[in-house]
Amino acid sequence: MRLSVERALLAVSVLGLALAPLVAPPFSITLLNYIGISALVALGLVLITGVGGLTSFGQAALVGVGAYTSAWATTAGGLSPWLGLALALAATGTTAWLLGAATLRLQGHFLPLSTIAWGIGIYFLFANIPGLGQHDGLRNVPAISVFGYSLASNGAIFYLIWIIVGVALRLTSNLLSSRQGRAIRGLRGGATMLASLGVNLYRIRLVIFVIAALLAATAGWLYVHMNRYVSPSPFEIRPSIEFLLMAMVGGASSIFGAVIGAATVVLLKDRLQDVLPYVSKNAAQLEIVVFSVLLIVLLQHARGGVVSLFRRWVPATPAMPRSAAEGLSRRTLPPAGTPLLEVAGVLRRFGGLVAVNDVSFAMATGEILGLIGPNGAGKSTMFNLITGALPSNAGRIVFLGTDVTRLRQDRIAALGVARTFQHVKLRPAMTLLDNVLLGTYVRTRAGFLAGALHLDRDEEARATSEAMRQLDRVGLAAQALHLAGTLPLGNQRVLEVARALAADPVLIVLDEPAAGLRLPEKEALAKLLRSLRADGISILLVEHDMEFVMGLVDRLVVMDFGTKLAEGAPAAVRANARVQEAYLGGVA
Ligand code: ADP
Ligand code: MG
Numbered sequence: 001m002r003l004s005v006e007r008a009l010l011a012v013s014v015l016g017l018a019l020a021p022l023v024a025p026p027f028s029i030t031l032l033n034y035i036g037i038s039a040l041v042a043l044g045l046v047l048i049t050g051v052g053g054l055t056s057f058g059q060a061a062l063v064g065v066g067a068y069t070s071a072w073a074t075t076a077g078g079l080s081p082w083l084g085l086a087l088a089l090a091a092t093g094t095t096a097w098l099l100g101a102a103t104l105r106l107q108g109h110f111l112p113l114s115t116i117a118w119g120i121g122i123y124f125l126f127a128n129i130p131g132l133g134q135h136d137g138l139r140n141v142p143a144i145s146v147f148g149y150s151l152a153s154n155g156a157i158f159y160l161i162w163i164i165v166g167v168a169l170r171l172t173s174n175l176l177s178s179r180q181g182r183a184i185r186g187l188r189g190g191a192t193m194l195a196s197l198g199v200n201l202y203r204i205r206l207v208i209f210v211i212a213a214l215l216a217a218t219a220g221w222l223y224v225h226m227n228r229y230v231s232p233s234p235f236e237i238r239p240s241i242e243f244l245l246m247a248m249v250g251g252a253s254s255i256f257g258a259v260i261g262a263a264t265v266v267l268l269k270d271r272l273q274d275v276l277p278y279v280s281k282n283a284a285q286l287e288i289v290v291f292s293v294l295l296i297v298l299l300q301h302a303r304g305g306v307v308s309l310f311r312r313w314v315p316a317t318p319a320m321p322r323s324a325a326e327g328l329s330r331r332t333l334p335p336a337g338t339p340l341l342e343v344a345g346v347l348r349r350f351g352g353l354v355a356v357n358d359v360s361f362a363m364a365t366g367e368i369l370g371l372i373g374p375n376g377a378g379k380s381t382m383f384n385l386i387t388g389a390l391p392s393n394a395g396r397i398v399f400l401g402t403d404v405t406r407l408r409q410d411r412i413a414a415l416g417v418a419r420t421f422q423h424v425k426l427r428p429a430m431t432l433l434d435n436v437l438l439g440t441y442v443r444t445r446a447g448f449l450a451g452a453l454h455l456d457r458d459e460e461a462r463a464t465s466e467a468m469r470q471l472d473r474v475g476l477a478a479q480a481l482h483l484a485g486t487l488p489l490g491n492q493r494v495l496e497v498a499r500a501l502a503a504d505p506v507l508i509v510l511d512e513p514a515a516g517l518r519l520p521e522k523e524a525l526a527k528l529l530r531s532l533r534a535d536g537i538s539i540l541l542v543e544h545d546m547e548f549v550m551g552l553v554d555r556l557v558v559m560d561f562g563t564k565l566a567e568g569a570p571a572a573v574r575a576n577a578r579v580q581e582a583y584l585g586g587v588a
Pocket of ligand 1: 350353373374375377380381382
């Protein structure tokens with residue numbers, strides 16, 4: 001077993017927690033209980049906000065749905081708290097699902113704004129439904145019992161809380177290192193790249209939103225059966241902001257940061273409650289001010305939170321994941337010469353500008369087709385239309401017999417189209433290996449549950465070996481565990497090619513792959529592309545370097561001002577007078 005500072009710290013923490021109820025005063029145990037319960041909510045926020053980039057200002061309301069459901073079921077309904085938990089999870093999960101379905105397609109600031117709206121809305125429901133006791137809330141909530149042993153005391157429920165925190169941390173950590181976890185970690189930094197790898201972003205967002213809600217529900221359940229009483233006030237907007245603060249303090253993208261953040265905020269609140277009454281009569285208001293200032297300072301100066309400060313002293317040492325001898329199974333490619341892509345009369349406008357104007361061309365499998373033309377000719381736009389990154393305004397695009405004109409980007413990727421981008425789209429804070437593993441998403445199956453429960457280890461090992469093979473193929477295997485952001489731009493382009501290859505594509509679409517490469521690197525890339533063609537992979541390529549294109553492609557399509565100017569073998573296109581005039585400036 002690998003010995004590390006992290007493991008040692010973890011062991012000490014677990015031991016400390018196990019002994020706490022035996023040695024610590026009851027008040028400390030109560031605080032620790034609040035820390036554990038808050039950490040569950042903060043963990044959900046780390047997942048959706050810190051890692052996934054979806055800010056929720058309504059998380060306390062979801063805690064409330066869990067708390068009220070179980071309180072109501074166990075008081076009015078007389079059910080056991082364990083059935084209450086099941087109902088709390090179901091009710092909160094369903095609520096989050098519906099809220100998510102209604103709001104997660106919102107762009108920019110509208111999504112966080114909508115969370116404020118439903119957060120406040122749910123709070124007012126609690127305060128106004130007579131069956132839930134309105135502002136008085138519900139009393140006489142029973143304690144949880146385990147095998148007939150009552151957890152009525154704070155010292156007893158302490159163990160249940162921290163066991164649940166431990167399990168939640170473990171499952172979340174497993175999930176984040178899995179296939180779906182890589183997609184979650186990729187959510188921040190633009191949607192197009194992930195969708196081009198076959199990821200259904202909306203679904204991923206919805207699932208992590210529901211997972212965070214389930215963590216909130218569990219926290220609400222523990223809270224209500226610990227206090228034996230529930231009222232609306234802990235579920236308004238202010239505690240929601242405190243939960244966000246917890247996620248920020250610990251380190252927005254670190255799951256252990258959730259516990260550190262929860263501890264910091266709960267203890268700070270406790271101190272402030274002692275101190276602030278001496279400073280002002282309006283202690284509660286002053287507390288909000290202190291927290292707001294803290295939040296702003298954190299956002300300005302320490303986005304990484306406590307965990308990133310810790311990382312400065314103890315850098316993470318990623319271990320090479322287990323890799324299987326055999327990679328992922330490959331698709332059977334259609335025989336060479338099969339009609340592959342048909343672009344017919346395609347048109348795309350940007351306002352008054354027609355970027356692609358009634359363009360038609362076709363390509364067959366086993367071919368390298370070059371798309372050339374001056375800057376602004378519409379080449380990248382054409383690629384975006386083919387891959388589904390942009391919808392076309394008219395025309396038809398058929399890929400391997402399927403009409404893909406109106407198909408979503410991730411569905412087109414699943415049919416076997418992989419691409420790179422003119423402006424490189426990588427996840428700089430992820431390793432080269434993880435970036436290439438993202439490419440295997442479309443070929444692998446593991447779901448969220450399999451990832452969280454580590455049932456995906458075989459597939460992960462095979463995907464890793466596949467990704468390593470592609471990294472090796474482009475000459476970057478030695479840097480597999482480096483962060484992608486540390487690579488020079490030329491190598492980042494090559495890394496994108498490896499990621500595209502990891503998808504086992506039928507057609508690979510490359511937008512200026514040789515830009516920024518030095519001559520020997522260009523030669524290596526040309527050699528790689530020829531070897532791909534020999535393997536039966538078809539290539540569609542935009543490139544500016546004429547030497548590079550002429551020696552490589554089977555055919556060329558020339559575009560200028562959005563229209564197709566010429567099409568044919570490289571030599572014929574080079575000799576075409578119109579092409580010389582428009583593109584080569586008459587000096588071919
Ligand atoms: P190329 O890749 O051949 O250099 P592009 O396809 O990037 O050309 O651009 C074609 C034209 O469309 C250019 O005039 C460009 O400014 C315009 N264009 C491209 N994308 C957009 C966009 N998202 N919004 C507005 N105009 C765009
Ligand atoms: Mg371009």
